[in-house]
Amino acid sequence: MPAVTRRTALSGLFALSATALALEGIMPRLALAGQDSPADKALNDFLEKCWQDELSRSPEQRTRMGLPGPHDSWTLADEAFRQLNLSITADQLKALRAFDLNALSPTARVSYKLFEGQLQRALDTYRWRHHGYAVSHLQGAHTDIPSFLIGYHAVSNPGDARDYVKRLEGIAAVIDIAAENMRREAKAGVLPPAFSFGRISEAARNVISGAPFEKGAKEDSPLLADLKEKVGKLTIPAGEKKALIAAGTKALIQGVKPAYERFLATVAELAAQQKDSNGVWALPQGADFYKAQIKLHTGLDMDADQIHALGLAETARLHGELREAMSKLGFKGSVQDFFNFVRTDPSVRFPDTDAGRQEYLATATRYIDDMAARLPEMFGTLPKAKVVVKPVEAYREKATPSAFYEPSSPDGTRPGVFYANLYDMSVQTRHDLEALCHHEGLPGHHMQIAIAQEVQGLPTFRKYAWDTAYGEGWAMYTERMAKDYGFYKEPLSEAGRIISELFRAGRLVLDTGIHHKRWTREQAVAWMDENTANPIADNRTEIDRYFVWPGQALGYKIGMNKILDLREKAKAELGPKFDIRGFHDAVLTNGAVTLPILEEVVQGWIDTRKAAA
Structure with a gap:
């Protein structure tokens, strides 16, 4: 999204x-969209607590949403983090199923089913956590990190700038985990297609090209350029700006560059093991994974x-x-x-x-x-x-x-x-x-x-x-x-x-x-x-x-096709009672839902319209 x-x-x-x-x-x-019955309120309070718990484990999401800081850390998505999430997910699903679905309003029932589906999918797909290509030419920590900092980490005061520097200092841990996840996948027989590796390497090298990584470079690297631009716009003393940029430069040289070089070495090592460019059918249990x-x-x-x-x-x-x-x-x-x-x-x-x-x-x-x-x-x-x-x-x-x-x-x-x-x-x-x-x-x-x-x-x-x-x-x-x-x-x-x-x-x-x-x-x-x-x-x-x-x-x-089919179904069932504005409201005012739940929502709207005088 x-x-x-x-x-x-x-x-x-x-x-x-x-x-x-x-x-x-x-x-x-x-x-x-909702009703304020005791059952609804209890469910919504539970869902809100789960949401806040999720935010507490995702500092990047807090930054994207512009929520109060600090914004100085990264999600470290190693095996321990994944196992913790699995345990939390199982506990949340157990707690959710303690609610009486029949006591909830239609809107709250949709919330229940959506959250239940999210949790169940997380449990079901855990077995495929090493099949999804931790890094490819399309995505990975090596490109996600600079994209996130440049695109989302706003610097409107010195505290934001210090948080930026702290995140620069924390990049190495994120990159090392990405490399380890690649190695773990490779041991399981999961490697990206051969054509992907060269582009992964090129993108990673671009992050550490330019100043301060290369002596005599005429242009700044993307991250240094971004830090300078954002700090430069602050209304603080020149000396404080200089100190912030110096701290960021130190983090880039001492932490970011070595981590990216280790990452590149891992990519080269794994590239030598992959000679083919196949779909996921070639992976272990590939047919089941694709399904x-x-x-x-x-x-x-x-x-x-x-x-x-x-x-x-x-x-x-x-x-x-x-x-x-x-x-x-x-x-x-x-x-x-x-x-x-x-x-x-x-x-x-x-x-x-x-x-x-x-x-x-x-x-x-x-x-x-x-x-x-x-x-x-x-x-x-x-x-x-x-x-x-x-x-x-x-x-x-x-x-x-x-x-x-x-x-x-x-x-x-x-x-x-x-x-x-x-x-x-x-x-x-x-x-x-x-x-x-x-x-x-x-x-x-x-x-x-x-x-x-x-x-x-x-x-x-x-x-x-x-x-x-x-x-x-x-x-x-x-x-x-x-x-x-x-x-x-x-x-x-x-x-x-x-x-x-x-x-x-x-x-x-x-x-x-x-x-x-x-x-x-x-x-x-x-x-x-x-x-x-x-x-x-x-x-x-x-x-x-x-x-x-x-x-x-x-x-x-x-x-x-599903939305078109649902519209035609509504027209056929409602005849002159069909209203395109009402149909679109039914589709849009429930947030993003799965197609099966969307079908339930639209059927509920159809039934309500039928019952109307």
Whole structure:
């Protein structure tokens, strides 16, 4: 969560966009979700205590949420920590099941079932704790640490700066645990694909490149540059700034550099043991592990063959829709010819100039503004938090995706931000920008995440929960829903919407192909090149992501399809009593839920509407 997806768009140089203005005056009260019965209160008190206990063991989460400090430590996720969490989880599940489910209100029953599901999944997946690739080219402590410090560790006073330095001093322990976890996995026969190792090493070396790690370096390393920038903005004496930077520099030289060098040695040692690049089928008990990952990311008991067949069917259907869109555009040629067109033709790209960047931002803002003005037609509940558009800052252009969404603050005072990385304009295309704006901004991720954070009456853990199939499924659903309300007036944008959905349908084929049908990397790339419109270079990146994150890519399309099915079910059962605003409120005002629980929630809404006079 959220939703850092393949591409995100938006941006602007505006402190307050027209989007934000459009939301003014159309913010009804968020639904009060709970009841205050003694049984509900007892459950909510228990859930809140569990949440606070979790926060006490996750200093990084406290920082991300902007809670009071100190912010000077790291989670040390070694075996002892994992075993402690397992014990706590078992105790919490036992305590939860002492509550009488039948005594709870409908909202509290959802809280109970959600928390029970989280705890049970944690217990069930403990057996796979050494299968998940502690480090890969996609994630790991070596990159998570600098990303976290640069992106989340705010420095607004000298205490924050001292906490930053303390975290620099604590990095070595985190990196050493990551290396040990890699070695433990290797002993169990679990190694990332061979292609992943070179990128792991490159990313780790980048962290310790530049000053103060290299004598005579003309540029500061990412962490030193970040510390200097943040301390430099403080209104404290120059001598105090100098001392803080000196302390940070010492920590980088004496602790961070040796730890990263030890980490690199471990990576080199393990790389020599891995010659293959296979899906998880090649791991010990790989088939069972993949089945568990499917359940984790979809919440459903679907087998891989069923998902693969669904992906092929959806791909064929969307190719048919695309042919209709191509006809409206007057395009002559095959679907594959059209793929080549959107991959290469300059007319579907924004110019790589300042004017082109401004045009991109203005176009994205217009798409969001147009949707914002019509939200009351589709939603009864709207978020207090605004969404603004911004370009990715220069200091992190080379280290972030082409676009991404960052959530608003829980109280709605800090807006959600739809970032566009305009460093490489060759990847910022016109045809899929409207769908992207709906997916990431309105009414996609921003609506879902902001409403969950703001809604009253939910236990805290539900405000910050994330479920792949629900969250990404909602964002995909909104792309399609926008078509129902007359958006995508430009034929090229309609083609882009289909291409966006086609990309996610293809994931069903590719993920199961790699991890169940034993496709090679080359097979997967060839299928993606032939059947989706993604840029060729992006396809390699996507395929490599699927190799090291099994099951995650399935959530998007499966979640979308489930929400669409539930909407059609509600329409069929309710007839004239169906209300799209009520349906959307039912989906959004319960926070992120699993697909089975979402089905229960929607059925409850249907039953309530049926009973209404």
